Each structure stands twice: as structure tokens, then as C-alpha cells.
Amino acid sequence: MKEEPHIGNLIKAELARQGRSITWLANQLNCSRQNAYKIFRRKWIYTDLLLRISVILDYDFFKHFSDWFEKRNQIDTR
Numbered sequence: 001m002k003e004e005p006h007i008g009n010l011i012k013a014e015l016a017r018q019g020r021s022i023t024w025l026a027n028q029l030n031c032s033r034q035n036a037y038k039i040f041r042r043k044w045i046y047t048d049l050l051l052r053i054s055v056i057l058d059y060d061f062f063k064h065f066s067d068w069f070e071k072r073n074q075i076d077t078r
Contacts, residue, residue: 005064007050008040014059028056 015025026036029052039045039053054061 004043005068006043007045007061007064008042010061010064011053011057012040014057014061018057020057025053025056029053 015022022033022036026033029036039049045053050061
């Protein structure tokens with residue numbers, strides 16, 4: 001079974017894909033760059049923060065967990 005998504009890695013990848021900087025994200029979140037970098041190291045974050053980041057980047061990060069959950073359930077029912 002595929003491992004649960006690492007949300008920090010997904011956020012970092014999407015930020016890079018969009019060509020946005022860590023400073024830009026930190027400003028959007030109204031936090032320091034240091035705190036924004038900490039997000040990249042996290043395997044999970046609170047849903048309210050994930051929702052804010054999803055809106056800021058216009059990207060549905062929740063889909064990764066839905067897809068993972070669906071695949072996990074398909075494996076468990078076999």
C-alpha cells in the first residue's frame with residue numbers, strides 16, 4: 001500500500017511548480033519565513049491551515065488524502 005501523503009512535501013512541490021517563493025507564501029500566511037519552512041517538514045497539518053494554503057495556492061491538497069484513503073479502502077476490502 002502506498003504511504004500516506006506527506007503534506008509538507010506536496011505544498012513545497014506545488015509552490016515550486018507555480019514559481020512562487022517561500023517569502024511569498026509566508027507573506028500570504030502572515031507568518032515568518034522560518035515558520036513557512038517548518039510547514040514543509042510536516043507530514044500533517046491542521047485542516048484549517050491546509051484549507052488556507054489550498055485557497056492561497058488555488059490547489060486542492062485534500063484530494064491527495066481522499067485518493068490515498070480510497071485506495072487504502074480498496075486494498076482493505078479485497
